[in-house]
Amino acid sequence: MSDPTVLLERDGVRLVTEDSVATVTLCNAAKRNAQSPALWRALVEAGRLLPGSVRVVVLRAEGVSFSAGLDRRAFTPEGFEGEPSFDDLARAPEGELDATIAEYQAAFTWWRRNDLVTIAAVQGHAIGAGFQLALACDLRVVADDVQFAMRETSLGLVPDLAGTKPLTELVGYARALEICATGRSVDAEEACAVGLANVAVPAAELDATVKDLAGALLAAPRDAVIETKALLRAASGRTYEEQRVAERAAQGRRLRDLAGVGE
Known part of the structure; x- marks a missing residue:
C-alpha cells in the first residue's frame, strides 16, 4: 500500500506528527x-489521518509565501487536468455546482x-484562498513581511472557501467588507491591530514562536x-443567558470528570 x-x-x-503536535506544511x-483541487483533497486527507493523540495542529508553508492563492490554471479554459474548469462549473446543474464547491x-x-x-504560521503573501486557509485556523502567528489580501471580488467572484x-x-x-471589496493588502501591523493575527514576529522567529505557543497550549488539560x-x-x-447556561453545563462536566463522578 502506498504511504499516504x-x-x-x-x-x-x-504531514508530520510528533506526540501531541501535528505539522501540516504547504510544500510547493x-x-x-x-x-x-488536488491540494484541497490532500488537506482533507491530512485532517483524516491525524492520530487521536494530536491536540495542536500547526499549518505552515515553505518558501517566501504562505500561499499566493488559487493556481492560475483555474482561470484558463482548460483548467486543471481531470478537474472541472470554471466554465464547466458555470454550465453544471445547480446541485452539482453546489456539491463541487x-x-x-x-x-x-x-x-x-x-x-x-x-495555528497558522503565515509569512509573505496570503492571497485569496491563502488568506482563507489562514482564517480557517484558530490562531494566526505572522511574520513581519505578511500581506493578507482577498482578491476574489476583483476577479468577479466572491470568497467561497469558508473565509467570510x-x-x-x-x-x-x-x-471585512472594505478588505474584500477593495482587495487591498493588510500588513502585519494592521493584522495585529484589527485582530487578524495574534502576534507578529520577524520571519526568522516565526517557527520558534509557533513552537512556544503550541507548548503553552499543551500545558492545560x-x-x-x-x-x-x-x-x-x-x-x-x-x-448572554444562553451562554451562561452553556458555561454551567460545561463546568458541571469538568467538575464531575475531575472528581471521577459518573453521569
Whole structure:
C-alpha cells in the first residue's frame, strides 16, 4: 500500500506528527504554494489521518509565501487536468455546482474541530484562498513581511472557501467588507491591530514562536481546552443567558470528570 504521506506531498502537502503536535506544511514553494483541487483533497486527507493523540495542529508553508492563492490554471479554459474548469462549473446543474464547491470547502473546515487547536504560521503573501486557509485556523502567528489580501471580488467572484464568517467575526462587518471589496493588502501591523493575527514576529522567529505557543497550549488539560474552545466558538450565536447556561453545563462536566463522578 502506498504511504499516504507521500501521496499528500505529491499534491503539495506534507504531514508530520510528533506526540501531541501535528505539522501540516504547504510544500510547493516553487509555485508559492498556489492552491488547486488536488491540494484541497490532500488537506482533507491530512485532517483524516491525524492520530487521536494530536491536540495542536500547526499549518505552515515553505518558501517566501504562505500561499499566493488559487493556481492560475483555474482561470484558463482548460483548467486543471481531470478537474472541472470554471466554465464547466458555470454550465453544471445547480446541485452539482453546489456539491463541487462544498467539496472544495472541506479543506478549510476541519481546522475548527473542538478537539484541536490550530495555528497558522503565515509569512509573505496570503492571497485569496491563502488568506482563507489562514482564517480557517484558530490562531494566526505572522511574520513581519505578511500581506493578507482577498482578491476574489476583483476577479468577479466572491470568497467561497469558508473565509467570510471568520473574517467578519475577527474584524467586524464594515472592515471585512472594505478588505474584500477593495482587495487591498493588510500588513502585519494592521493584522495585529484589527485582530487578524495574534502576534507578529520577524520571519526568522516565526517557527520558534509557533513552537512556544503550541507548548503553552499543551500545558492545560486537554478536556478543559476542548470545552473552552466549544464555549467560545458558540458564544456569538447565543444570547448572554444562553451562554451562561452553556458555561454551567460545561463546568458541571469538568467538575464531575475531575472528581471521577459518573453521569
